[in-house]
Amino acid sequence: MRDAIEKADVLIEALGWIRRFRNKVTVIKLGGSVMENPDALRHCLIDIVFMETVGMRPVVIHGGGAAISRAMAEAKIEPHFIQGRRYTDDATLKIVEEVLAGKVCRHITQEIEDIGGRAMSLNLDPQCVLFGERMTLPGENGEEIDLGHVGTVTEVDRATIENLCYAGQVPIIPSMCIDKATEQKLNVNADTAANAVAEALGAEKLVFLSDVNGVRLDKDDPNTLVHSLNREKALEMIKSGQIASGMIPKVEACLETLERGVSKIHIIDGRLRHSLLLEIYTNTGVGTEIVL
Numbered sequence: 001m002r003d004a005i006e007k008a009d010v011l012i013e014a015l016g017w018i019r020r021f022r023n024k025v026t027v028i029k030l031g032g033s034v035m036e037n038p039d040a041l042r043h044c045l046i047d048i049v050f051m052e053t054v055g056m057r058p059v060v061i062h063g064g065g066a067a068i069s070r071a072m073a074e075a076k077i078e079p080h081f082i083q084g085r086r087y088t089d090d091a092t093l094k095i096v097e098e099v100l101a102g103k104v105c106r107h108i109t110q111e112i113e114d115i116g117g118r119a120m121s122l123n124l125d126p127q128c129v130l131f132g133e134r135m136t137l138p139g140e141n142g143e144e145i146d147l148g149h150v151g152t153v154t155e156v157d158r159a160t161i162e163n164l165c166y167a168g169q170v171p172i173i174p175s176m177c178i179d180k181a182t183e184q185k186l187n188v189n190a191d192t193a194a195n196a197v198a199e200a201l202g203a204e205k206l207v208f209l210s211d212v213n214g215v216r217l218d219k220d221d222p223n224t225l226v227h228s229l230n231r232e233k234a235l236e237m238i239k240s241g242q243i244a245s246g247m248i249p250k251v252e253a254c255l256e257t258l259e260r261g262v263s264k265i266h267i268i269d270g271r272l273r274h275s276l277l278l279e280i281y282t283n284t285g286v287g288t289e290i291v292l
């Protein structure tokens, strides 16, 4: 009996948080690294179904960098990254589409349905919600670095995403967009895509599920977790190399999104069971909060 009462206490404790986030959009970015672990992915999706069931409005943006690199290796194509972005030629774009908009998006949607939730893939054909344009990166001498078919999101079909949320479905969005001018498909870094969606929806919260416990002072030491990271410290850590590789576009995009009105952004460990619920339904939260 005591066990049952304690369980009921836990539910009551969550009441305030459930009320606070009821009817509010939370954008969740599922990193490719988390999705490499089927058990971790399943538990993240169970949390997402829970959120939807209690009246929150989760929207999922997913990457799949590791799966793309694996498929490229099978096709004997060497991946090439520039400032954390994958150089995307014609052959690579085809693989990106097959993996992200095809396999990964469908897999997440199916898993949610298997758990008992409702989800909808928004994977370019027939339904695209992300539109953008080709991007380049600034080189050291002011020249533009070409990335091939890589894009940045400039427009989000907010109505389609919100209508699905109101209808009790979880939208699942792969990190690709269509160039409206050329109708070309483009590969988008999933962190920047998540930020664009959070901003367009005016999300209450944006959560990155990664394969680390957050931003660390020493990237290899989980005990050096930074609980709250402000702009000044983040830029300093990028400059010194303490923040490196995939964490650079993630943190940079977060700082931009905070400036554009999304009030809460967290980077948490998707491998930690129920990290998403812990982040939302506890006072202390887990992982790193990015602040201005």
Ligand SMILES: Nc1ncnc2c1ncn2[C@@H]1O[C@H](COP(=O)(O)OP(=O)(O)O)[C@@H](O)[C@H]1O
Pocket (backbone or CB within 6 Å): 030, 031, 032, 033, 034, 063, 209, 210, 211, 212, 214, 215, 216, 217, 218, 219, 242, 243, 244, 245, 246, 247, 248, 250
């Ligand atoms: N200071 C840092 N703290 C934590 N992780 C870092 C840091 N600098 C670089 N990283 C790397 O960033 C990775 C997470 O980003 P990323 O590769 O984009 O994965 P995902 O998109 O799956 O979250 C970590 O696996 C880690 O190797």
Ligand SMILES: CC(=O)N[C@@H](CCC(=O)OP(=O)(O)O)C(=O)O
Pocket (backbone or CB within 6 Å): 030, 031, 032, 033, 062, 063, 064, 065, 066, 068, 084, 085, 086, 096, 150, 151, 175, 187, 188, 189, 190, 191, 246
């Ligand atoms: C342009 C670019 O780099 N696109 C990424 C898209 C996937 C992604 O970002 O996946 P993660 O979140 O797992 O890293 C790529 O091709 O890997």
